[in-house]
Amino acid sequence: xxxxxxxxxxxxxxxxxxxxxxxxxxxxxxxxxxxxxxxxxxxxxxxxxxxxxxxxxxxxxxxxxxxxxxxxxxxxxxxxxxxxxxxxxxxxxxxxxxxxxxxxxxxxxxxxxxxxxxxxxxxxxxxxxxxxxxxxxxxxxxxxxxxxxxxxxxxxx
Amino acid sequence: xxxxxxxxxxxxxxxxxxxxxxxxxxxxxxxxxxxxxxxxxxxxxxxxxxxxxxxxxxxxxxxxxxxxxxxxxxxxxxxxxxxxxxxxxxxxxxxxxxxxxxxxxxxxxxxxxxxxxxxxxxxxxxxxxxxxxxxxxxxxxxxxxxxxxxxxxxxxx
Numbered sequence: 001x002x003x004x005x006x007x008x009x010x011x012x013x014x015x016x017x018x019x020x021x022x023x024x025x026x027x028x029x030x031x032x033x034x035x036x037x038x039x040x041x042x043x044x045x046x047x048x049x050x051x052x053x054x055x056x057x058x059x060x061x062x063x064x065x066x067x068x069x070x071x072x073x074x075x076x077x078x079x080x081x082x083x084x085x086x087x088x089x090x091x092x093x094x095x096x097x098x099x100x101x102x103x104x105x106x107x108x109x110x111x112x113x114x115x116x117x118x119x120x121x122x123x124x125x126x127x128x129x130x131x132x133x134x135x136x137x138x139x140x141x142x143x144x145x146x147x148x149x150x151x152x153x154x155x156x157x
Numbered sequence: 158x159x160x161x162x163x164x165x166x167x168x169x170x171x172x173x174x175x176x177x178x179x180x181x182x183x184x185x186x187x188x189x190x191x192x193x194x195x196x197x198x199x200x201x202x203x204x205x206x207x208x209x210x211x212x213x214x215x216x217x218x219x220x221x222x223x224x225x226x227x228x229x230x231x232x233x234x235x236x237x238x239x240x241x242x243x244x245x246x247x248x249x250x251x252x253x254x255x256x257x258x259x260x261x262x263x264x265x266x267x268x269x270x271x272x273x274x275x276x277x278x279x280x281x282x283x284x285x286x287x288x289x290x291x292x293x294x295x296x297x298x299x300x301x302x303x304x305x306x307x308x309x310x311x312x313x314x
């Protein structure tokens with residue numbers, strides 16, 4: 001696991017994920033956003049924020065929505081070679097889905113000691129039974145990602 | 158975690174899950190089936206088998222499909238008070254989703270030492286950070302559930 005350097009390219013894809021997170025906040029959803037990128041073309045294949053309330057669907061985290069959308073768009077269940085960018089450390093459900101989808105690289109912003117499943121809790125990719133481990137870059141644009149979450153939950157307390 | 162007694166009621170809901178698993182096999186999907194039951198009325202709220210190939214969708218395990226369907230049907234993201242029956246030990250993704258959905262009881266059939274996330278691997282519900290732990294009954298109709306999986310994969314080797 002590496003700490004993400006804030007190069008222009010890194011900023012650009014995490015900015016797109018942050019846009020999705022901000023849009024989620026305006027819908028009163030948890031402000032978490034994700035994009036799936038094809039690193040060969042730098043094209044964004046799918047982008048979404050959380051939608052658990054609107055659908056309603058307990059599985060509609062940003063990561064799950066973009067994994068499903070990318071698989072549908074590409075017509076294949078495995079997304080080998082594609083990268084996922086998300087503003088918050090994925091939860092165990094989402095980390096499991098990322099492994100099943102064979103995502104190449106996972107870039108995430110804020111750490112989540114309470115709900116995370118990558119660097120915390122069950123540490124899904126560190127399990128000997130994990131079927132696929134993406135390369136992991138954490139702390140990408142961390143302060144912006146964390147500030148958005150802090151502000152959202154502070155306003156609702 | 159308890160071993161499931163094969164009472165008539167237990168058999169009936171696991172039989173419904175097994176029917177879904179068999180139907181999945183005929184579609185060339187992994188033969189795993191699940192149902193969500195309201196224990197107050199004994200009504201089956203949702204039933205599905207795996208659909209990862211048909212959609213295609215790497216998250217379309219039987220458990221995820223029934224959780225989403227039940228949430229949509231009931232119009233709420235939390236399924237507190239409902240039970241999930243599935244023919245195979247849930248993977249880490251599905252176990253995480255079951256916790257997020259606040260399922261009351263999880264009944265499963267065959268154990269899955271390679272891919273399971275309940276009694277194996279990351280043991281999702283045993284983590285101190287896990288937000289919700291269902292009551293767990295394992296080994297329900299285990300021989301029928303396991304035989305179905307064994308036969309399916311033996312035919313394809």
